[in-house]
Amino acid sequence: MTKRFKKMVVAFLLLSFPFAGVAQKKQPFNKQKMDSLLSVLESKDKLMGAVAIYQEGKPVYNRSIGYAMVDGNAKEKATTATRYRIGSISKTFTATLILQLIEEKKLALNTPLSTFFPEFENASAITVEHLLNQHSGLMSFTSVPTYGLYMTQPKTQADMLAIMASLKPIAEPGAKYDYSNTNYVLLGYIVERVTKKPYAQVLQEKIVDKLKLKDTYYGGKIDRTKKEAASFKFINNQWSLAPETDMSIPHGAGAIVSTTKDLAVFINGLFAGKLISMASLEQMKTIKDGYGLGLVTLKFDNQVSYGHGGIIDGFNSMISYFPEQKLTMATTFNGLNINPSDAHVGILSIAFNKPYKVPTYAAPKNLNLDLTKYEGTFVSQQFPLKITMRKEGELLMSQAQGQSAFALEPRSSQNFVFEPAQIEIEFKANEAGVFDQFTLTQGAGKYHFTKE
The missing domain is CATH 3.40.710.10 (DD-peptidase/beta-lactamase superfamily)
Structure with a gap:
């Protein structure tokens, strides 16, 4: 998670x-x-x-x-x-279980978090409804970098409560929506x-x-x-x-x-x-x-x-x-x-019986690429990590500094993609035909890289 x-x-x-x-x-x-x-x-x-x-x-x-x-x-x-x-x-x-308990009069939407866990900041102002609709203002414990250090290890309820209660709220209760796993663990x-x-x-x-x-x-x-x-x-x-x-x-x-x-x-x-x-x-x-x-x-x-x-x-x-x-x-x-x-x-x-063409995911035809022309280490003033491109067999591998390598799929001689992360890369060649620049697009982000 x-x-x-x-x-x-x-x-x-x-x-x-x-x-x-x-x-x-x-x-x-x-x-x-x-x-x-x-x-x-x-x-x-x-x-x-x-x-x-x-x-x-x-x-x-x-x-x-x-x-x-x-x-x-x-x-x-x-x-x-x-x-x-x-x-x-x-x-x-x-959420269904909570609403069942509300129907049984054992709980209410306006029941404050302090009824159960007063150790949380703003607990008296946070309601069950705030937890349900992600308006509690509590930070999600999964958004903290240290989560990756313990996610594979067993934790007691006391452990998790201590971790979650130690996080500073990001908003006042009811002020805004912010998706937080803390809400639903609670x-x-x-x-x-x-x-x-x-x-x-x-x-x-x-x-x-x-x-x-x-x-x-x-x-x-x-x-x-x-x-x-x-x-x-x-x-x-x-x-x-x-x-x-x-x-x-x-x-x-x-x-x-x-x-x-x-x-x-x-x-x-x-x-x-x-x-x-x-x-x-x-x-x-x-x-x-x-x-x-x-x-x-x-x-x-x-x-x-x-x-x-x-x-x-x-x-x-x-x-x-x-x-x-x-x-x-x-x-x-x-x-x-x-x-x-x-x-x-x-x-x-x-x-829904709507017009749709089943994709083939076939590699573009007649693309005889010399992948060595894409190789090198690239840097960007907009992006903190260097990215290395290297040929491995018939694949062009991309690897950000300190990260795992992954294979790029060619769409043309200039365009490559890595679909799982929605990454698109557009290369630009110099006069010698060597690709010494590329633009990486991921979501709303666009970053220009040049070869070292």
């Missing part, structure tokens, strides 16, 4: 596409086209994981691609029964304080048992005997095991394990009133500064869906429910070598 959670929510909020109006006539689901997309993503090492589409609460598609485990040359294929860490989708589960602890039961047991009793979910639970160390997937990063043209967060840390903010099937059943059950009242659901759906009570919105084809995204280690998951069409998309990725938004565009385009 990292600071990329915040970026995930932003991506979820902004995933909006300029398609024409909704088709008047409902068309059958195009399974063949969805299979084609996932087969290309798998064969080109762009993605590993699972995708499910539900219509009116019933499954119309569920498929997994890639591997659940990779151990040297031994590879274990994923199946639709493979279980994945779902990261911040756990927040929607936690909400998970509040569930335990109110019920006097472990979070895992409350999750089981109040959600899992009610919806008869078979593969959803509070996670632990990844165990292949439980059909649990590891997560991976694509480095040096191969899938490499990602670090494994100890699940004592993310708690109610990101510790749940599930499958695409269970996620689809969960959000359909939530919107069908099987877990909370419709009045409570409306509270969850009330968006303030882009965030509701454990739900965010996604727009597609001028239609609004509700759900949440999740990132933890190399896992990247999403649930999205479109009430108008009663359509659900659930994804659980454990390896990405592509911008996840690109994958979701394709999946939703096919699910």
Whole structure:
């Protein structure tokens, strides 16, 4: 679980596409086209994981691609029964538990944090609602550099409370939205304080048992005997095991394990009133500064869906429910070598029967590149790290000072990309045909480099 959670929510909020109006006539689901997309993503090492589409609460598609485990040359294929860490989708589960407790009169939206954890600065002014809608002003413990030093090690609740309470708030309670994992770890602890039961047991009793979910639970160390997937990063043209967060840390903010099937059943059950009242659901759906009570919105084809995204280690998951069409998309990725938004565009385009061309990811034809002409160490006055370009076999490798190397994909003789990080590089050659300059673009940032 990292600071990329915040970026995930932003991506979820902004995933909006300029398609024409909704088709008047409902068309059958195009399974063949969805299979084609996932087969290309798998064969080109762009993605590993699972995708499910539900219509009116019933499954119309569920498929997994890639591997659940990779151990040297031994590879274990994923199946639709493979279980994945779902990261911040756990927040929607936690928000649901809190609203259930509110309906039981055991808690209220205006209950102050000081009722449970007075050691936090501004605790008497921070309410349960502030925690739910990310307006507490509490800093996210995952945004602090030291988080990376302990994320793989077990922590007690006392340890985590000390870490989180030591962080200076970034805003006054209620003043502004700021995505913070601290909020939902505290909400998970509040569930335990109110019920006097472990979070895992409350999750089981109040959600899992009610919806008869078979593969959803509070996670632990990844165990292949439980059909649990590891997560991976694509480095040096191969899938490499990602670090494994100890699940004592993310708690109610990101510790749940599930499958695409269970996620689809969960959000359909939530919107069908099987877990909370419709009045409570409306509270969850009330968006303030882009965030509701454990739900965010996604727009597609001028239609609004509700759900949440999740990132933890190399896992990247999403649930999205479109009430108008009663359509659900659930994804659980454990390896990405592509911008996840690109994958979701394709999946939703096919699910909604919109015009969409399945990409081939074929390397540009007739590109006979002399990669030695790109080699060198480059510096920028706008960027603090030197970047080295070097040829390795048929690949052009890029490596920032002190960082891991990764392979760039050519789009032309001048343009290269690294899709997982949304990096675009445009080279410029000198009179001798040697590429001694490039411009690196990532998001809103643009940096000019010259060869030393």
